[in-house]
Amino acid sequence: MLPRLGAADEHQEIREAVRSLCRAFPDEYFRQIDEQRAYPQAFVDALMAGGWLSAMIPEEYGGTGLGLTAASVIMEEINRSGANSAAVHGQMYNMGTLLRNGSRAQKERYLPEIAAGRLRIQSMAVTEPTSGTDTTQIRTSAVKKDGRYVVNGQKVWTSRVRHSDLMVLLARTTPLRELARKSDGMSVFIVDLRQAVGKGLTVRPIANMVNHETNELFFDNLEIPQENLIGEEGKGFRYLLDGLNAERTLIAAECIGDGYWFIERARRYASERIVFDRPIGQNQGVQFPIAEAYIELEAANLMRFQACALFDAEQPCGAQANMAKYLAAKASWEAANVCLQTHGGFGFATEYDIERKFRETRLYQVAPISTNLIFSYVAEHLLGLPRSF
Known part of the structure; x- marks a missing residue:
């Protein structure tokens, strides 16, 4: 093992525990997963069962409340073992938007289920074919109607949709032409994929050079409950x-x-x-x-x-x-x-x-x-x- 420089590593206990779990999934396991273009479900299940994917969820909601530093150590050790954290890292970083801007009711509804491994929030839909990295130019719209939002548009390079229950969605709730600032008028929603796919949301896989589950999404009058809006409308960016x-x-x-x-x-x-x-x-x-x-x-x-x-x-x-x-x-x-x-x-x-x-x-x-x-x-x-x- 390579030497670690500087002061003593305060996360050594986490490192050793994650390494121990990863040893049950040697190179041969991930080599076969890659050859089959499959999803490492057994590996993900083991991480969920061990509580490693709830590191950023506060203890009051059933998580370990370790924060981003510890979460980053977990991701580092997964990749250092020869695995690929791309199968699970969405479960970590999607917490940032929900934890800091979600309502108390949303946190109480979703976080305990996520921490217990009964819900997966692996996916974030932001990028669009016409806007690329210019997020302020997104065209996917969410129009409020009868206490719900109706979503139309398209996303691309949206990962882990087929292995997730919930998805964070960025959509425009105010037309760009009506705004003084391009970064305004966008809102963030939680989409329940179990209710959305096939009912206004179509998922089309994108084949790519790595075994990375990513997709195009097509929204056709998808209805989202108003309570699934995170924070205030228009401040999603x-x-x-x-x-x-x-x-x-x-x-x-x-x-x-x-x-x-x-x-x-x-x-x-x-x-x-x-x-x-x-x-x-x-x-x-x-x-x-x-x-x-x-x-x-x-x-x-x-x-x-x-x-x-x-x-x-x-x-x-x-x-x-x-x-x-x-x-x-x-x-x-x-x-x-x-x-x-x-x-x-x-x-x-x-x-x-x-x-x-x-x-x-x-x-x-x-x-x-x-x-x-x-x-x-x-x-x-x-x-x-x-x-x-």
């Missing part, structure tokens, strides 16, 4: 940021976990593989890139924990969340390349699991927020440069 900051920070932690996995595999192989009567890790051309990847990963890890600390203290953390996601995604991708290069031809063999993890960690250069959008955020909000979009 601001509410959504709570979930997105948590999402980006958790994704950073997953990338950290991936990076440690890649570096450990590269370190081990470089120590054991003998060519020209010496371990290949003795060659500077092999060991230096591994060392560099480790340095970059450790630096990204510091920004991850800073973002977590601010989020848990309910302080502004948008800049830190964005930078943590950027640094960690970049570090994990560089570690992936180093690991593959260290293994040479064997890195392409499925039995080594490197090509699977290589594909999985590549996603985070693009989503859930692209690298270029993070650059524009930092340029405008931290450096005071003119807005680029």
Whole structure:
């Protein structure tokens, strides 16, 4: 196991418990799941049963109330074990929007059931085909009528819908032309997928390069009860940021976990593989890139924990969340390349699991927020440069 730098790890007990659970699901399990393009249901059930996916739910609602920092450690250890947190991380970050902006009645209705594993809130529907990352241009509408909202429109890249009971939906409740600020007029809703699919909501799977369950959604006069509105109408974009900051920070932690996995595999192989009567890790051309990847990963890890600390203290953390996601995604991708290069031809063999993890960690250069959008955020909000979009 790679060394952990700095002060003693206060989350060591959590790490060891998650590692113990993950050992019951070895590489072969996830390799088979990937080959079959299946969902790791047994693994998810084990995490739910262990209470690990209710880390951000307060104890008064049946959760463990550990906060984002501990939740990020859980996600890190899942990926560090060779698994993929993409199957479950929505259960964590969707809590941000509901916990901070939901009504008391909504929390009492949903959170105990989620904490007990009887309800899954894995999905968030935001992105649309025509707007992409320009969320203020979404067209999906929710019109109030007879005490209900009627939703029409389309979403894309909406993950885990087929393995979720509840979904967080962002829709426009005021037409853009009637607003002075583009970020106003959007609202957030909880959609009960058990009642929605086939009754105004159509789900169409999107095949992709990783085993990631994601979909297109089509809304055709879907009716949502008025009590499913989170917070005030028209303020959904601001509410959504709570979930997105948590999402980006958790994704950073997953990338950290991936990076440690890649570096450990590269370190081990470089120590054991003998060519020209010496371990290949003795060659500077092999060991230096591994060392560099480790340095970059450790630096990204510091920004991850800073973002977590601010989020848990309910302080502004948008800049830190964005930078943590950027640094960690970049570090994990560089570690992936180093690991593959260290293994040479064997890195392409499925039995080594490197090509699977290589594909999985590549996603985070693009989503859930692209690298270029993070650059524009930092340029405008931290450096005071003119807005680029």
